[in-house]
Amino acid sequence: MQDSETVDQIDDTPIARAAQAAVQAIGRAGEGLPRPAATRVIVVANQKGGVGKTTTTVNMAASLAMHGLRVLVVDLDPQGNASTALGIDHHAEVPSIYDVLVEGKPMADVVQPVVDVEGLFCVPATIDLAGAEIELVSLVARESRLQRAIAAYEQPLDYILIDCPPSLGLLTVNALVAGREVLIPIQCEYYALEGLGQLLRNVELVRAHLNPVLHVSTILLTMYDARTRLAAQVAEEVRTHFQNEVLSTAIPRSVRISEAPSYGQTVLTYDPGSTGALSYLEAARELAQRAVGPGGGSLVGQQRGGSGTGHSAPVAQHGTTEGHQ
Ligand SMILES: Nc1ncnc2c1ncn2[C@@H]1O[C@H](COP(=O)(O)OP(=O)(O)O)[C@@H](O)[C@H]1O
Ligand SMILES: [Mg+2]
Numbered sequence: 001m002q003d004s005e006t007v008d009q010i011d012d013t014p015i016a017r018a019a020q021a022a023v024q025a026i027g028r029a030g031e032g033l034p035r036p037a038a039t040r041v042i043v044v045a046n047q048k049g050g051v052g053k054t055t056t057t058v059n060m061a062a063s064l065a066m067h068g069l070r071v072l073v074v075d076l077d078p079q080g081n082a083s084t085a086l087g088i089d090h091h092a093e094v095p096s097i098y099d100v101l102v103e104g105k106p107m108a109d110v111v112q113p114v115v116d117v118e119g120l121f122c123v124p125a126t127i128d129l130a131g132a133e134i135e136l137v138s139l140v141a142r143e144s145r146l147q148r149a150i151a152a153y154e155q156p157l158d159y160i161l162i163d164c165p166p167s168l169g170l171l172t173v174n175a176l177v178a179g180r181e182v183l184i185p186i187q188c189e190y191y192a193l194e195g196l197g198q199l200l201r202n203v204e205l206v207r208a209h210l211n212p213v214l215h216v217s218t219i220l221l222t223m224y225d226a227r228t229r230l231a232a233q234v235a236e237e238v239r240t241h242f243q244n245e246v247l248s249t250a251i252p253r254s255v256r257i258s259e260a261p262s263y264g265q266t267v268l269t270y271d272p273g274s275t276g277a278l279s280y281l282e283a284a285r286e287l288a289q290r291a292v293g294p295g296g297g298s299l300v301g302q303q304r305g306g307s308g309t310g311h312s313a314p315v316a317q318h319g320t321t322e323g324h325q
Contacts, residue, residue, distance in 0.1 A: 036159070040181060042161050053077075054081040060284050071119060071120050072159070073160075168198065181215065220251065254279075
């Protein structure tokens with residue numbers, strides 16, 4: 001982790017301290033992000049492990065909530081890392097997403113508030129979920145159980161972020177059926193694009209057969225180390241392939257980001273002035289503004305269902321993933 005240590009010393013520069021002071025001065029980390037017309041359900045997926053899915057889910061979610069939006073994180077990985085990072089108890093007896101998917105329990109019965117961040121909520125995952133991949137196979141509507149649970153959840157929410165496991169099995173398929181948008185975190189390293197084609201094909205399959213509004217709306221470069229040429233090359237390649245989807249903010253490699261989960265926190269509360277926290281705040285701002293800004297609008301003007309999942313009425317496609325295969 002020597003690289004990261006060096007990079008993170010940036011956190012301790014006068015500029016970073018000034019930034020921290022600025023964040024504190026703003027108080028709620030800068031209000032005024034647009035509230036989407038209806039709940040945006042975003043699936044954070046990449047079948048590769050360790051690319052920053054969970055880190056991105058919890059920190060984007062916290063950033064949005066700190067801007068005054070109401071955000072729910074659905075932890076769909078049996079590891080329960082998102083639950084851990086949000087300080088949510090997820091030992092075996094805790095009611096969890098497993099009960100929702102397999103037992104049909106209402107989501108309202110398992111949602112927990114995140115203590116440190118107002119407006120942020122979490123559906124935890126426990127180790128039970130490891131068996132769900134197999135148990136789901138024999139259940140009715142096995143691909144759409146999450147979608148149904150979300151549709152039946154009546155609390156007002158601006159965002160639902162679903163943290164997927166590192167596979168393309170039934171859990172991820174449930175997420176893709178439940179969501180409207182896919183956010184793919186890409187780690188700026190060698191082999192970064194390997195396997196991406198498979199993920200995109202799965203998105204296309206789900207779009208063709210199960211969820212016509214699904215599209216890849218956002219790509220986020222993670223663990224970016226500005227000092228290496230490799231990171232710059234990977235970033236450039238990704239930006240060339242996905243001109244419209246890649247956020248201009250890349251998340252730097254930062255020790256603060258990786259330390260935060262062991263304190264049951266997001267980097268936003270663990271070290272609000274760190275470069276890691278500021279970059280996630282910025283990425284979240286981009287995500288929120290793209291949906292409503294001119295040209296970036298994947299939501300505004302489109303008919304959204306009243307269910308909260310936003311895809312009860314099929315709408316025109318944006319075709320954002322077309323041409324990338
Ligand atoms: N920007 C970052 N800087 C440093 N470490 C990071 C960063 N993003 C993620 N990590 C660390 O990398 C590891 C993998 O990240 P994680 O979000 O758990 O990936 P995934 O959910 O895709 O498996 C974790 O230990 C996490 O703390
Ligand atoms: Mg994860």
